[in-house]
Amino acid sequence: MSTLEIRDLQVSIDTEQGNKPILKGVDLTINKGEIHAVMGPNGSGKSTLAYTIAGHPRYKVDGGSIRLDGQEVLDMTVDERAKAGLFLAMQYPVEIPGVTVANFLRTAKTALDGEAPALRTWIKDLRSHMSDLKMDASFAERNVNEGFSGGEKKRHEIMQLELLKPKFAILDETDSGLDVDALKIVSEGVNRAHQATDLGILMITHYTRILRYIKPDFVHVFVDGHVAEQGGPELADQLENEGYDRYVTASAAAAAAAGN
Amino acid sequence: MSATPATTDTTAGPLVEPVVRPGSTGHTDGAWADRPVPVQTRSERFASTDPAAFPAVTGREVDWKLSPVQRLRPLIDGQLDGSPYAYLARETPGASVEWVGPDHELVGAAGKPEDKASANAWSSVENVLLVTLSGDEASSITVGRSGLDQTPRAGHTVVHATANSSGIVILQNSGAANLVENVEIVVDEGAHLTVVSVQEWDDDAIHLSTQFATIGRDAQLKHFVVSLGGSIVRVNPSAHLAGQGGDADLNGVYFADAGQHLEQQVYVNHDAPNTKSRVNYKGALQGDGARTVWIGDVLIGRAAPGTDSYEQNRNLVLSEGTRADSIPNLEIETGDILGAGHASATGRFDDEHLFYLESRGIPEEEARRIVVLGFLSEIVQRIGDQALQDRLQASLEQELAEGARARAEADAQHGSSRAAAYTDKLPGSGPTPTAAGYAAKLAEAASTEGTV
Numbered sequence: 001m002s003t004l005e006i007r008d009l010q011v012s013i014d015t016e017q018g019n020k021p022i023l024k025g026v027d028l029t030i031n032k033g034e035i036h037a038v039m040g041p042n043g044s045g046k047s048t049l050a051y052t053i054a055g056h057p058r059y060k061v062d063g064g065s066i067r068l069d070g071q072e073v074l075d076m077t078v079d080e081r082a083k084a085g086l087f088l089a090m091q092y093p094v095e096i097p098g099v100t101v102a103n104f105l106r107t108a109k110t111a112l113d114g115e116a117p118a119l120r121t122w123i124k125d126l127r128s129h130m131s132d133l134k135m136d137a138s139f140a141e142r143n144v145n146e147g148f149s150g151g152e153k154k155r156h157e158i159m160q161l162e163l164l165k166p167k168f169a170i171l172d173e174t175d176s177g178l179d180v181d182a183l184k185i186v187s188e189g190v191n192r193a194h195q196a197t198d199l200g201i202l203m204i205t206h207y208t209r210i211l212r213y214i215k216p217d218f219v220h221v222f223v224d225g226h227v228a229e230q231g232g233p234e235l236a237d238q239l240e241n242e243g244y245d246r247y248v249t250a251s252a253a254a255a256a257a258a259g260n
Numbered sequence: 261m262s263a264t265p266a267t268t269d270t271t272a273g274p275l276v277e278p279v280v281r282p283g284s285t286g287h288t289d290g291a292w293a294d295r296p297v298p299v300q301t302r303s304e305r306f307a308s309t310d311p312a313a314f315p316a317v318t319g320r321e322v323d324w325k326l327s328p329v330q331r332l333r334p335l336i337d338g339q340l341d342g343s344p345y346a347y348l349a350r351e352t353p354g355a356s357v358e359w360v361g362p363d364h365e366l367v368g369a370a371g372k373p374e375d376k377a378s379a380n381a382w383s384s385v386e387n388v389l390l391v392t393l394s395g396d397e398a399s400s401i402t403v404g405r406s407g408l409d410q411t412p413r414a415g416h417t418v419v420h421a422t423a424n425s426s427g428i429v430i431l432q433n434s435g436a437a438n439l440v441e442n443v444e445i446v447v448d449e450g451a452h453l454t455v456v457s458v459q460e461w462d463d464d465a466i467h468l469s470t471q472f473a474t475i476g477r478d479a480q481l482k483h484f485v486v487s488l489g490g491s492i493v494r495v496n497p498s499a500h501l502a503g504q505g506g507d508a509d510l511n512g513v514y515f516a517d518a519g520q521h522l523e524q525q526v527y528v529n530h531d532a533p534n535t536k537s538r539v540n541y542k543g544a545l546q547g548d549g550a551r552t553v554w555i556g557d558v559l560i561g562r563a564a565p566g567t568d569s570y571e572q573n574r575n576l577v578l579s580e581g582t583r584a585d586s587i588p589n590l591e592i593e594t595g596d597i598l599g600a601g602h603a604s605a606t607g608r609f610d611d612e613h614l615f616y617l618e619s620r621g622i623p624e625e626e627a628r629r630i631v632v633l634g635f636l637s638e639i640v641q642r643i644g645d646q647a648l649q650d651r652l653q654a655s656l657e658q659e660l661a662e663g664a665r666a667r668a669e670a671d672a673q674h675g676s677s678r679a680a681a682y683t684d685k686l687p688g689s690g691p692t693p694t695a696a697g698y699a700a701k702l703a704e705a706a707s708t709e710g711t712v
Binding site: 054057077081083088090093103108160 | 612613618
């Protein structure tokens with residue numbers, strides 16, 4: 001059984017005001033097939049967690065470990081992490097001029113598999129995934145994310161998730177900026193990937209709305225760079241009613257107490 | 261009249277030259293007090309076919325100050341061989357090529373030299389190569405030169421698209437060269453002409469080319485400068501939109517390796533109503549001493565109401581130790597225009613692009629290759645000749661592969677923090693690309709062309 005295990009993860013970034021700690025000891029274990037929701041207020045470090053797992057160079061790991069089936073992910077380059085089975089669906093995917101979606105996806109698939117996919121089945125695969133996500137066939141010939149609407153960018157991310165078949169996917173605020181129809185289409189894609197490959201999912205979100213369509217097994221409340229509380233799906237309902245105030249206040253009080 | 265300095269993407273660019281614009285006056289410290297003020301308007305620049313009419317080139321002139329003038333002396337001032345040279349041509353019906361005398365009626369139809377080197381070439385040639393497109397069907401012709409040598413030589417080509425003709429002319433340059441030339445492009449009424457000047461010279465070649473175009477009523481010129489090989493390559497295209505409804509689409513793509521100087525000074529003269537121009541040049545620099553210069557002048561004259569104009573230059577800096585100059589200039593003499601804009605950006609590789617591709621499992625070197633090719637392909641894909649596009653795409657891929665090692669060396673020399681990482685990732689196996697291999701590639705490319 002595949003496991004993604006995060007232990008005492010401490011991460012900082014360099015800003016103009018100096019080094020700033022963001023993650024202050026995160027513990028999280030995700031098994032294959034499990035869906036974990038990480039929820040929290042803005043600035044709590046949710047996206048930092050996502051990008052640190054994927055290996056973005058901006059984030060400096062000061063301590064702790066991320067192990068995928070016992071292998072230290074932090075020692076891997078960004079592409080090695082993808083090859084090991086990690087996938088990050090980004091909140092703001094970048095535009096890449098002059099590179100078509102078809103070319104990009106085929107290059108990625110070839111890099112991950114170590115060999116080029118057979119042309120006929122590949123094109124069939126691509127078309128069926130695009131149609132599942134209600135994407136026009138002309139999409140494949142457009143340049144990566146260039147001129148895409150917010151919804152198209154997110155669908156493109158989920159299409160990659162379905163095509164590249166990772167072991168674990170981190171969804172960074174995939175629900176943000178989507179209308180209800182787009183949210184349903186994207187959620188269905190995530191659920192398909194979950195069922196098809198027993199994907200483990202770390203779903204980062206600010207809102208509970210997406211949890212109506214993607215049912216989490218575990219909910220973690222993220223406050224000030226660490227997991228403040230965890231529980232089952234019922235925790236999400238509680239958050240929907242009460243918001244994050246309770247945790248934020250408690251965290252501030254704890255910080256004040258530590259200061260004394 | 262207004263002139264506007266370069267806008268520069270300061271988010272990433274490590275090195276951007278201060279703006280020097282034609283027509284600017286000197287400092288008020290007295291040094292310039294007794295000297296004539298440089299010409300104010302681009303169209304008033306001195307022009308003559310007689311090299312003696314130009315003062316000696318000092319290297320401080322606005323059109324020479326960014327060029328390695330000392331290495332160009334034989335071409336600027338020296339004796340030039342103006343005899344006809346061997347060329348390869350492949351054409352379809354409707355296109356022809358022949359040598360004509362320098363007194364041919366079309367010689368001088370498109371313009372006159374504005375610098376001493378151009379005038380030196382003009383006055384030295386014994387014959388002029390005349391390329392003619394005629395007929396209603398779209399025609400094409402490729403004229404290849406690969407048999408030149410190190411002797412300083414002059415050249416003169418006239419490309420003539422007769423009224424309402426259409427087609428593409430590819431000037432394909434490879435092998436050795438020490439060449440200064442003028443290329444005149446005459447686009448008659450209603451003609452649609454594409455001219456592609458491809459510079460894939462040997463590593464030590466020197467090439468100065470002034471390309472004048474005159475574009476008639478409702479005619480269109482698509483012009484491409486593709487500069488990849490050569491030690492110093494300076495191609496200066498100008499387009500005179502002389503008839504109403506004329507359209508100039510001037511494009512360039514260049515890739516400067518270690519020690520290479522690639523320059524282009526582009527000039528569009530809107531001189532008739534309702535004319536349109538687009539200038540789009542994109543370049544990459546990689547390796548120690550890689551140098552590019554782009555100057556883009558656009559003049560919208562009093563006779564050109566309804567002008568629609570935009571020019572841009574983008575440079576991608578791929579290693580330490582490079583320098584890109586990018587200078588857009590815009591002069592507007594009439595207020596009644598549709599639009600006039602310009603943009604210039606010189607910057608590093610966008611690390612977010614790399615991260616996105618790498619996060620999908622694509623290794624760093626491959627990711628860089630994809631992003632750079634995408635950046636440059638935008639120009640190549642618009643040429644409209646699939647065979648040439650495929651071949652140039654392959655040439656760009658080879659430039660990138662050959663440059664990877666040079667980039668790592670340049671970064672290491674300049675102490676880039678990323679250098680170590682790149683060095684680690686360089687493929688250890690495989691031979692270093694050689695000049696011989698490159699020449700073989702060019703020979704292969706040349707052999708695909710027919711001979712007349």
